[in-house]
Each structure stands twice: as structure tokens, then as C-alpha cells.
Amino acid sequence: MDGTGWRPVKRTRTFEDVLAQIERRITEDGLTAGDRLPAERQLAEQLGVSRSSVREALRVLETLGVVSSQVGRGPDAGAVLTSRPDSALTDLLRLHLGLAGLEMREVIDARHMIEQWAAAHAASSGADTSALAAALAGMDGAKSAEEFVEHDTAFHCAIADASGNRFIAAIMRSLRDSMRKYSVEAVRRLGDTSVLRADHVRILEAVERGDAGEAVRAVSEHLAHAYPTLFR
Amino acid sequence: MDGTGWRPVKRTRTFEDVLAQIERRITEDGLTAGDRLPAERQLAEQLGVSRSSVREALRVLETLGVVSSQVGRGPDAGAVLTSRPDSALTDLLRLHLGLAGLEMREVIDARHMIEQWAAAHAASSGADTSALAAALAGMDGAKSAEEFVEHDTAFHCAIADASGNRFIAAIMRSLRDSMRKYSVEAVRRLGDTSVLRADHVRILEAVERGDAGEAVRAVSEHLAHAYPTLFR
DNA sequence: ACCAATGTATGGTCAGACCATACCTAACCA
DNA sequence: TGGTTAGGTATGGTCTGACCATACATTGGT
Structure with a gap:
């Protein structure tokens, strides 16, 4: 045959x-x-x-x-x-991080990229910043590292939401969900969160003012403060 | 009770x-x-x-x-x-685009963001550019819009790969897979691809030279050429 | 008009069977 | 001895039919 x-x-x-x-x-x-x-x-x-x-x-x-x-x-x-890509992305990331197929460094770089982009777009589009202010207030009242990270996550996700791109915002939420434990640890290691608070205020003000360049710089320096070991 | x-x-x-x-x-x-x-x-x-x-x-x-x-x-x-997030991301994007939960504009913005980031990182890390050159050669020999887009996709994914971030590269591949038909249509509408070719050469040379700033500018202008209707 | 008892379509789970596949083993032959 | 072949077996893939818990729909009575 x-x-x-x-x-x-x-x-x-x-x-x-x-x-x-x-x-x-x-x-x-x-x-x-x-x-x-x-x-x-x-x-x-x-x-x-x-x-x-x-x-x-x-x-x-x-x-x-x-x-x-x-x-x-x-x-x-x-x-x-429905249309809920968020949980799917979160599961995807969590499992592939667990399998050591991805490293935290790659996740944080992705977050850095998205935050810069989102901050710039939120600033230049004059988006609503009330969600950011609310998250900022939540961080001030936080009594534990977990609670702080919770509101910090809300703040940064609010920036992504304000950019108006739902796909990028979904990735942002998944990234934050996947690195929650890592972030809590980073906050604990840092001890004093006043530097982070000042960074957040600076980001918020830049976005409110519509100053995209300053927003990008503020986000970049903020991440360097939050994860000092990962930036050269 | x-x-x-x-x-x-x-x-x-x-x-x-x-x-x-x-x-x-x-x-x-x-x-x-x-x-x-x-x-x-x-x-x-x-x-x-x-x-x-x-x-x-x-x-x-x-x-x-x-x-x-x-x-x-x-x-x-x-x-x-295994550790193959690519197909999962591709399915995710395709379905949510089909459900009109996401718009092409958001996908292209995400692509723009990733390409700028990846080009900058590929340039400043002195990554291997042989895959880019190969894809470029493939585009020159392309006899149809489909074939051109195929090699164009390979070129842009190679940039993402060269950035060294597998997560971001996986998103890039999924984005390109999801917008394949859209890209073919865009190339057809454009007719002449010589502008795109010049853009690619410019990107490749900037990456080879390690000029991150020029790489970012080249990518940005390239996308404006490829999708003129989406950029103001 | 309201409320309680019953009916019913839904997803969730289980048990058991059969099939096609592809490797494994042992028997067989040269 | 060495190679080939026929059967064995564990695997995922599929189907059938059953039962359960849930929550809305319906009916009947007050």
C-alpha cells in the first residue's frame, strides 16, 4: 500500500x-x-x-x-x-510561574512596561482620577503590609483602567494578582512606606496635571524604590 | 439550630x-x-x-x-x-475579540507598547539579530500579502524574543496571531510595501547599533505607516 | 393578593463500558 | 543468536445512563 x-x-x-x-x-x-x-x-x-x-x-x-x-x-x-479574561490570565500566570517557566523578573519588567504606558495615556487623555485618590487614601489607613499591598494594587490597577485599554488593564490585574505575595514581602523588607507614598502622590499629581512625561518618570522611579534589588 | x-x-x-x-x-x-x-x-x-x-x-x-x-x-x-502559554493566550485573545469584548484598537495599542519596549531592550542588551535579518529577507521574497505578513510577524516576534522576556514575547505572538487577518487587509490596502521595508531596515540597524532611542522612534513611525487610520 | 407545596430544567457528579493508540513482551522463525 | 511478529496491556477519548442539588416555574390553597 x-x-x-x-x-x-x-x-x-x-x-x-x-x-x-x-x-x-x-x-x-x-x-x-x-x-x-x-x-x-x-x-x-x-x-x-x-x-x-x-x-x-x-x-x-x-x-x-x-x-x-x-x-x-x-x-x-x-x-x-461572558467576557472575563482576567481570571484566565491570572491562572495562566500563576501556573506558569509555579512551573518555573517564567521568572519574577520577567513579570516585574512587564509590569514596568505597562505602568509607564498606562500612566502616560491616563495623563494625556485626562482620565478620571478619583479611583486613584481613593486607593491612595486606603494605603494611608493600612495597618499591615497585606492591607497596604491591597490598596497599592488598587492604585496601580486604577491607572491601567484609566488608560482606557481593557486588554492592558486585564494583564495588569493578573500581574498584580500573581505577584501579591512577592509584593508583600518587598513591602516588609522595605519597612518604611513613606517613600512609596510620596511616589504615589507624585504619580497622581502628574496624571491629574496631564503631564505624561513626568508621569512616566514618576512610575519608573517608584518601581525602582519598591524593588530596589531588581534595578541596576 | x-x-x-x-x-x-x-x-x-x-x-x-x-x-x-x-x-x-x-x-x-x-x-x-x-x-x-x-x-x-x-x-x-x-x-x-x-x-x-x-x-x-x-x-x-x-x-x-x-x-x-x-x-x-x-x-x-x-x-x-509543559509550559506553553502561547496557545492559551492566543485562544483567549481570539475569543474575546470575537465576543466584541475587546476592540482592535486596544490590541494594536498593546502591540505598540510591547514593540517599543522590546526594541529598546533588544537594542540596549546587544541581542542576536540574525532572526530579524532572516525575517527581513523573507519579506523581500514574499509574493502575496499573506506571505508578507507571515514574515513581518516573524520579524516583530523576533524583536520580542530578543528582548529576553518570555512573557512579553508570548503576548506579542498572541497579538500577532489574533490580528493576522487584519494585518493582511492593512497590507493590501497599503499596496506598496517599500515604506514598510525601509522601516524594518531602520529598526534592525538601530537594534544592531544598540541605539535604543532610535529603535523606539523607528518602531513608532513604522506602526503609524502600517496602520495610518489608527493614529491621529 | 399572597404564600406554600410541588414540578421541572439545569449543571455537577458518578459508574461502567467500549474504542483506538502505542508501547511492551514473549513466542516464533531463520 | 538475532530479528520479526502476534498478542498483551496501559493509556487517553468517548459514550451511555443514572442520580443529585439547585433554583426557577407552576399550581393550588388561603
């Missing part, structure tokens, strides 16, 4: 077919966040596969932050389309 | 427990890419759950690019730990 051009009968797994079908439905039918998918049993019957395969496909979509499943009955039950 | 402190018997789904157990195993046992996980049936028995739940957990990990399953028997069969 000649082996030329032979294709195995089945090259993709069933749940991948289901995945492709659902994705096709999303794009062709113009489904958007909030719309409901058919129930698992219906979907299985429509596609001629078992419920297990449908479930595995839905699990993938849930992992990617595209659907959210609710039990019970009613308009909100079943698989609903 | 007092209701204080009552917790429902089950708050997390079984496969999420499995997920947590596997993740704990990875971190505590120091498992790393290349190591094997127990077989699905063994895992199910060890954790006292059904094979379906184990499979759903493994499906999640596979979606996140953390494990890769091989059928059959032998040392390479079963669920093997």
Missing part, C-alpha cells in the same frame, strides 16, 4: 469539534456577552455527541473566561457568554 | 478540588516541565473522585498550556507537564 496522502479518519478530538462549533456560532450568529448558550443536553443532541464532550468544551471556554455556567433554572441558568 | 458559621457542605466543584490538588502537587513536589502526572484512572482513585472530574481538571490545565496529554503507552504517554 502506498502511504501517500493517507489521512487518519479522526484527527481532532470530539470536544475540539464542539469547541469549534460553539465558536462558529458565536461569530456567525453575532452572539455577545450576556447571551445564553443551549443547555448541555440540547447541545449534545444538536451536535450528535455525548454530554461529556460538550462539558469538556464548555470547561475550556469557562477557563478562557468566555462562558459562565449557572445551575438551576430560569433566565440566568445555563451557560452564559 | 443556630445558623452561625454554617457552611454549605460543598462550595467548590469537584474538578476544582482536583485542580487545586494537582496544582499543590506541582508546587510542593517541585514538578517541572517534562514531568509526568499520574494516569487519569489512578488520579481519580487517589483523590476519590470520578474520572470525569479528573478529566475536566486536566482539560483546564491543558487549556492553560500547563499539561499535554498523549495517548498510548510508554514514557511519553499520559499527562505531561
